[in-house]
Amino acid sequence: MPEAVEGRMEATGGSARNRYLLLLAAVLPLAVGLALLGLGRPAAAAIAFAAGTVPVLAVLVFDIARALRDGRIGLDVLALLSMATALGFGEPLAGNVVALMYAGGQQLERFAAGRARREMSALVARAPRDAVRHEDGALRIVPVDCLMPGDRVLVRQGDTVPADGRIADRAAVLDVSSLTGEARPARVEIGAEAASGAVNVGEAFDLVVLRSAAESTYAGIVRMVEAAAASRAPMVRLADRYALGFLVAAVGLAVGAALVSGDPRRALAVLVVATPCPLILAVPVALMSGLSRAARRGVLVKNGGALEKLASVSALVIDKTGTLTHGRAGLEEVRAAPGMDSDEVLRLAASLDQASSHVIAQALVQAAGRRGLVLSPPRDVVEEGGVGLRGTVDGRAVAIGGARYVSALAGGDFAELRTALPPASAVVAVAVDGRPAGLLVFTDRLRDDAADMLGALRRGGVTHIALASGDRAEAVDAVGRQLALDDWAGELSPQGKVERILRARAGAPGGVMMVGDGVNDAPALAAADVGVALGARGAAASAEVADVVLLVDRLDRLAEAMAIARRALAIARQSVGWGIGLSMAGMLAAAFGLLEPVEGALLQEAIDVVVILNALRVLMPGPGER
Incomplete structure (x- = not known):
């Protein structure tokens, strides 16, 4: 595993430990305070409840200050107002419950996101470190970073293929589940290519390295997984903007309830019902679950923004050689x-x-x-x-x-x-x-799954499919007619393919997707709303600029990825709708005096659990998936 990845994981682990300590700082005083109440010592109990609120309140002040410095404001402000108001109004128990719910909600979100990232994290964890290289008639264990094209390495049973290469001496039996999602081992014949990241489940074999470890399939996957995990999708940023409006509405309702009723406790009850909000919990969990689900099926979507765009594209421009065809005679x-x-x-x-x-x-x-x-x-x-x-x-x-x-x-x-x-x-x-x-x-024969893939995309909402190729015009014409495409053109330069993207975009309100595998496809992939590269055997330049990379040499997975993306967005919106609706109902009930502050906090936590569990449904297979 690269050192940078290890460092990030250690930092994440440290942050997680701090959050666990914060949760304990809220739980233990609450337990002590409840015990003191049972013993008839309310004054001492109030001190314990306040002690469970203050640490969380202090951390929250620091987090909000850092967010404001970065130009962001979110619903954490509601939690801050709730706890501060509870202490100010002499309701330390309500403040402690809000502190517990806030710290517990963060842990719940972290658990859900971690569950969603599991498939992607497993890819990073399986990255090979060493290889067994033939040197002067002997075998030597070397770091994978030392491998260069032309090296001959021994891949033992149980070893991960360290770099992309060609099988040299005997057919190999490889477990490619980490790359493709297929549980069944694949037999790779002598002379065929094996992708790095596959695991040898058969006899040991020799591999002639074709690309260095840094340029191989698996290294690219690890880099793209890191980028996907760190990105924020447009829908998440949109949720942040909605959060500001919700914050204003919640504070306004709380102040109005207190003024009309003359009871300041109603303001507190409204605030705790609104803390925290499912708007900022459900969206990232659903999108990360979609990324994880797609990775399990052998499709690496680099970030949440690409997942959103993949769900809405209505036009496809596709290359021929190596994409619709096998790319070899x-x-x-x-x-x-x-x-x-x-x-x-x-x-x-x-x-x-x-x-x-x-x-x-x-x-x-x-x-x-x-x-x-x-x-x-x-x-x-x-x-x-x-x-x-x-x-x-x-x-x-x-x-x-x-x-x-x-x-x-x-x-x-x-x-x-x-x-x-x-x-x-x-x-x-x-x-x-x-x-x-x-x-x-x-x-150069058509892929067996080409026609089925195009049919599945049409059923999924792609209304225009065009073929853009640098191959001879007569060859492109034959393929276009055979597959009944809407438009096709051959003998195109890389700039000509970009122009085809721009032409397709004019009639595609949902955006244009480009699928290609060669270096000459890289400009078109970058120009499209969604660029899809065949990472299983395509050029590294295409995989780097693309938004989506097919890790398995199967076109039908693209239609599956679109179905996953559409379902992830639908569940995210559904979770937000349910969560906001239930929160608003609880806030109105609190405003009319039907909920006490502590009851409101418990209700909101139940709402958060419901919407996060609903968002995690994305991890389960849906229609259009296997």
Whole structure:
């Protein structure tokens, strides 16, 4: 865990201990005073009750002074007025009860917020510290901060993957629940990427580091969790403004009740009913619960403001490559020449491509492995960078690469095999023994969940979906038509994507959401009302500027996150409405002399408990969630 995080946690722990001491300072004198009342010693009891009020009152004066210095004023002023008025009117028991309720309310809010932060705090707590690195034929334990791209590390059973990397020697079985929310372990094949933060639940395996620990998935998650926990949402700031109005109303009602009735105790009763107010308790608890719930489902919403905006967006602009598609070439089809078997063409080509590091070569080898083909070692391999390669496989001369390169070696063309190719496909030609053998057709396929995700977003209130891509226009057109999008454009520069965001915003009263994964998407993500980055495999620049990061490589979680955001805001507003309504009813009852000061304080605490428990409902699955 980073030292800065540890320092913040220690500071938080110290603050929590001080608040517990404050609660004890209110509880113990109250208990002593009640005992003295039972023994028939009211004067001594009054001293005890006053002793339980003064420490809390002193801390409250300090807190309010600090808030005023920062330009903030809230409902803590009501608690201050209640306790001071109780002592001034000779009602020390009421003052002690208000002190207890105030200190207890803060602990209740802290408990609720801590419960809501549990999922996010668990992410920070699991951050790896050390890694086992291969060095000169030996293993050495080093801090994760020392890892650099190209290092080879051993990930033992039970270890957390220390940095983003590629599985090197055997398939891995990883628990990715801390990143995705999935309880079922995932099998990651040789050559595939593993994200930092996953836990090895299978046999030990070697990992070739792709990004340093500081630039890896998990480090970014920790940084974003810290920012999310420290932020204040617009709805919370709005609640602060409402609190000022409530404060004026409560003081006005208290003064009016005292003047009309001639009984100053009614003013005290009104003030204690209004102390503290659910307006400032329910909103932060509900929003933090929403952030926690989204994190559990593999979606990191960086702050409460982003959660609010996510709930209201009505337009979506989305990138294609790596977002709607897999972002890497996959073998779509093997077109064998007459007299050739398609599996044999693929086997020979993949065997030769074992000697190449080209991305298409790697995809070809993986495709042959998925078909269960047994590859042979190539010999006499000659590779011409960016063009193709040739060599010998099982005694047969094999050439693979661009059609022009292979045609020159084979003495024939591939015209008959090139008819009706899929849009935006890449074609690799294969020759065997000096004759054209076949074509391998590669495409960047649509994600399986792309159509379902877009449908779920439309059902959730997104009325306009546009595709903005830097890819070729014909490829973008094919995807736009296949997914029945409202608008699409290809061959866009990063500035062109920003312009698309601005165009969509003109017709989107709820705001625009942008989803992308590349470095070229970063400006558009920053320009959108809500930027969503694919943090599972996207560029670090995109994840840094985005408001929301998908930690799991699944688009359907975005629709879930929107449902969580809408539900969190609805429950927050519901809690505020209930709390304010019940508080106002209690204040009116106190103004008419139907509630004694002590009864009013107990009633308000019950209201606070109700609204906080209601806000915590956000942590439970709702409609649209799993």
